[in-house]
Amino acid sequence: MPAYLIVNYNVENPERYGEYSAAAGPVMKIGEAAQILAFDPQSQQLEGSPGHQTIVLSFESMEKAKEIYESGEYQKLIPIRQEATSSHFAVLVNGIG
Numbered sequence: 001m002p003a004y005l006i007v008n009y010n011v012e013n014p015e016r017y018g019e020y021s022a023a024a025g026p027v028m029k030i031g032e033a034a035q036i037l038a039f040d041p042q043s044q045q046l047e048g049s050p051g052h053q054t055i056v057l058s059f060e061s062m063e064k065a066k067e068i069y070e071s072g073e074y075q076k077l078i079p080i081r082q083e084a085t086s087s088h089f090a091v092l093v094n095g096i097g
Helices: 014-027 062-069 072-084
Strands: 003-011 034-040 053-059 085-094
Touching (some): 053 062, 072 085
Antiparallel strands (some): 003 085, 034 053
């Protein structure tokens, strides 16, 4: 069953975020183990207080998504993303099988 990682935030420091983004693609195995389904730097708020940028990644399974997200390589990048952004959240959800 597929799994989706949804992240949302406001980019406050574009230079620092660029460092995160350049490193995160290979670590998240974009194009191989993860597919970008949506990347919108101008997300439209309908409810709550989300940030302006939303990214949706697709993985083959919850286990694969967790393996990559919880890897030591990616865990080292999270503080960089959090430092460069505000109003951030990340959720991992199961797809419909």
